[in-house]
Amino acid sequence: MSTADVRITAEPIDNDRCKFIVGQPVHVGGVRRFASPEDAKGSPLAEALFAIPGITEVVVSGHLVTAVKRGPTPWAALGPAVGAAIRAALAARAPAVAPRQAPPGTPADDDELYERVSRLFETQVNPMVARHGGVVELIDVQDHVVMLRMGGGCQGCGMADVTLRQGIEAMLHQHVPGVKGIVDITDHSAGSNPYFAAAKK
Amino acid sequence: MPRPSTLSPRLLLLLPSTTYRATAFVEAARRLDIALSVASERSSTFEQAQPAGLLTLDFTAPADAAARAAAFAREHPLAGVLGVDDNTAVVAAAIAERLTLRGNPVAAALAARDKHRQRELLGRTAGSVAVPRFALYPADADAAALGRLVEYPCVLKPLQLSASRGVIRADSPAEFVAAFRRVAAILAEPEVAACGESARSVLVEQFVPGPEFALEGLLVGGRLAVLALFDKPDPLNGPFFEETIYVTPSRLALAAQCELAATTQAAATAMGLVEGPIHAELRYNERGPWLIELAARPIGGRCSAALRFGTGDEGTEKGWVSLEELIIRHALAMELPTLERERQAAGVMMIPVPGAGELRELRGVEAARAVPLVEDVAITAHRGQRLVPLPEGARYPGFIFARGPGPAEVEAALRDAHRRLEFVLG
Structure with missing residues (x-):
């Protein structure tokens, strides 16, 4: 299969962020975050994405590429350029993303936290919320603060905040001590199938 | 973290x-x-x-x-x-x-929790708490026979449902029969019937005319601290009693406000309530205050967001004390930093259910949010949700919050914002 055939699905998270789900792995060595063009040097995909006007941050993990932009240009206009950059990087012989090089013994940075939180979500959090038809998506880790989005039965659920604080946050506290906080960016008013719907009084 | x-x-x-x-x-x-x-x-x-x-x-x-x-x-x-x-x-x-x-x-x-038990206790206060005359009937009683006995206008109520669910006014025997059967049908709904004995009776009481008020308070060692008194500016004359706008501070004369507080205190004492939040519904007419209901809980829905205490930064939560913080502090015997509501007027509208049907779309939310003094429009109904009006319904589609220099401005802002919402039902 040529890289032109690789399926890429764009899923805007909000005005500033868009997740691109790629039909084949982009980077298998954990997560890499690029906060500036300088960070991107040596990683062809990240360099190409920063060349797109407005892109300010790139996070790559497995099949996912999350791009962050600044400015009014909608994702519908930027998306084709991002898709083309991903396909071009996959077609190249060199790895799309260079492995992260952190000196041993350095404190956990956002990339490392992202990996650990991602693993916790995959192995523990999501199997738990799935029992109520829910799903929790890790959007990003910035300055040690976890940004997440709830879906399925969790979105709009009357007990979502209990799940968030008494469940997810407590799990993060136990298993990923470096995390400083948690931000839920879910649009709960858009939830169409909440597990618990609030009633009068 | x-x-x-x-x-x-x-x-x-x-x-x-x-x-x-x-x-x-x-x-x-x-x-x-x-x-x-x-x-x-x-x-x-x-x-x-x-x-x-x-x-x-x-x-x-x-x-x-x-x-x-x-x-x-x-x-x-x-x-x-x-x-x-x-x-x-x-x-x-x-x-x-x-x-x-x-x-x-x-x-x-x-x-x-039990409206009949509450009426019985308050009926023994030798007049210090005025309550409507009342009687309790089995839900399977002969409605036509009862309709010939009761005095009109009257109000039929389930014992435990809240937010006016199942509350219907009747002005004649024919209306009484229809209302009684309707309340009985609500009581027979599985989730209501599961409440047990309380779901097998209907309270019938005298209709008390006059404007209605809601008093939010905190009992500390049996003494009532009034946290807020809300006007309910929409007339509640039936046949159903949908709660809509709450605005505080009240525009009622100060002496009458004191009477409402004294009645609430007397009712709490008579019922034996001594600690924690209370929410009282009262009416006021030429005979003075009437206690319609006293609950041992805070205000319902999301309405508490209209209340904040102490002083803080406008436009942010910084510095303000929420109602829930006060309640938690009291429950844990922590110091209460203040019981004084902010100086601005505040209000909330429980958005009325626009009709029966499945919510397909809600338009105008941003326009409603843009109304001056409106702080938030919180939509709690989700697309695809079946909306059920009173008296059978049990959910509001959402809440509108406003804050401003005076209660009249706040009330106007709430109404303006509400007019901009358009519910599309299927």
Whole structure:
């Protein structure tokens, strides 16, 4: 299969962020975050994405590429350029993303936290919320603060905040001590199938 | 990530899974840096992983719930317990009695939940608390025969449902028969019938004319502190009693406001309520104040967001004390920093159910938010949800909040914002 055939699905998270789900792995060595063009040097995909006007941050993990932009240009206009950059990087012989090089013994940075939180979500959090038809998506880790989005039965659920604080946050506290906080960016008013719907009084 | 230390006092918060109030209470507990355990009647999927933070209790069996809470407290000592609605207020009272925590006697909480028991107790106050004349009838009684006995206008009510669900005014025997059958049908709905004995009776009482008010208060050692008195500017004359706008401060004459507070205090004393939040519904006419209902819980829905205490930064939450923080502080016997509501007027509209049907689309939310003085439009109904109007319905589609220099401006802003909403039902 040529890289032109690789399926890429764009899923805007909000005005500033868009997740691109790629039909084949982009980077298998954990997560890499690029906060500036300088960070991107040596990683062809990240360099190409920063060349797109407005892109300010790139996070790559497995099949996912999350791009962050600044400015009014909608994702519908930027998306084709991002898709083309991903396909071009996959077609190249060199790895799309260079492995992260952190000196041993350095404190956990956002990339490392992202990996650990991602693993916790995959192995523990999501199997738990799935029992109520829910799903929790890790959007990003910035300055040690976890940004997440709830879906399925969790979105709009009357007990979502209990799940968030008494469940997810407590799990993060136990298993990923470096995390400083948690931000839920879910649009709960858009939830169409909440597990618990609030009633009068 | 900051978490309460093991030395922080632990609160057991009783949250029904259908509550609107989870976020307000959970966030208040976070701001106070206390240890929080949340109990619900349905188990959380995290309960096994977080046994100190989550618990399942049977809210229909207060004594059993108290025994279970006592076992929980041996592992995780509790400094306070708090219910957030009529049912969990009873469970909280049972737990407080069992663990010697701050709370109300169970009998008082039960009376606050049961409109008939409440009427009986208040009827013995030798007139210090005026209540409508009332009678209790079995839900399977001969409605036509009863319709010839009662005086008109009257109001039919279930004993335990809240937010005016199942409350219908009748002005004639024919209206009475129709209303009685309608209330009986609501009581026969499975989730209502599960309430037990209380779902087998209908309270019929004299209709009391006059404007209605809601008093939000906190009982501390049996003494009432009035936190807010809300006007309900939309006339509540029936046939149904949909609550819409609450605005505070009240525009009622000060002397009359004092009478409402004195009546509420007398009612709480007569019922044996001594600690925690209360929410009273009163009417006021040429004969003075009438107590329509006194609940041992805070204001319902998301309405508490209209209240904030102390002083803080406009446009942010910084510095303000929420109603939930006050309630939690009181439950844990912590110092109460203030009981004084902010100086600005504030109001909330419980958005009326626009009709029966499936919610397909809601237009105009941003336009409603853009109305000056409007702080938020919180839509709680989700697309595809079946909206059911009163008297059968049990859910508001959402809430509008406004704050401003005076109650008249706030009320106008709420109405303006509401006019901009367009519900598309299918």
